[in-house]
Amino acid sequence: MQITPIGAVLILLGALFFFAKPGLLYWCAIFFVPFSSTAVVNVGSEGSFSGLQAWMFFGTLWLAREAGGVIRTRNCWYRGQMRGSVRKLLVFSLVALISLVMPLWIDGRLSIQSAAYSSADARPLFFSAQHVRRVLRITRQL
Numbered sequence: 001m002q003i004t005p006i007g008a009v010l011i012l013l014g015a016l017f018f019f020a021k022p023g024l025l026y027w028c029a030i031f032f033v034p035f036s037s038t039a040v041v042n043v044g045s046e047g048s049f050s051g052l053q054a055w056m057f058f059g060t061l062w063l064a065r066e067a068g069g070v071i072r073t074r075n076c077w078y079r080g081q082m083r084g085s086v087r088k089l090l091v092f093s094l095v096a097l098i099s100l101v102m103p104l105w106i107d108g109r110l111s112i113q114s115a116a117y118s119s120a121d122a123r124p125l126f127f128s129a130q131h132v133r134r135v136l137r138i139t140r141q142l
Helices: 005-019 023-031 054-073 080-098 101-106 129-140
Strands: 039-043 050-053 111-113 122-124
Touching: 005 023, 005 039, 005 054, 023 054, 039 054, 050 054, 050 129, 080 129
Parallel strands: none
Antiparallel strands: 039 050, 111 122
């Protein structure tokens, strides 16, 4: 894991907003959407880095802050129109997280096709942080 130079500044800004001005986390997430190449942290090995984008970073901080407020006050859970949607989202997220068990369980005993269309290579399936990032991207799109 490698923190980018802009990432160091954004992490400090995110921590400041998380504790002092939580409303600004939402606006930072919206502001950084067009800056898709701005990575806070790069994860991976040389030649195959994947970055945590700035809008994802601020959006995650904002969601964490909002979820903490909902859990503390329990206001949102009693609204009938929200209850069903929240349950469905939680069930889907739980199923998506449970699916992460499969690469751990397989642990290299199964070979899969390469993700590149032009390649017919097969390689063993091992658990990696990329699996977690994919699940987070899927649940984020909801």
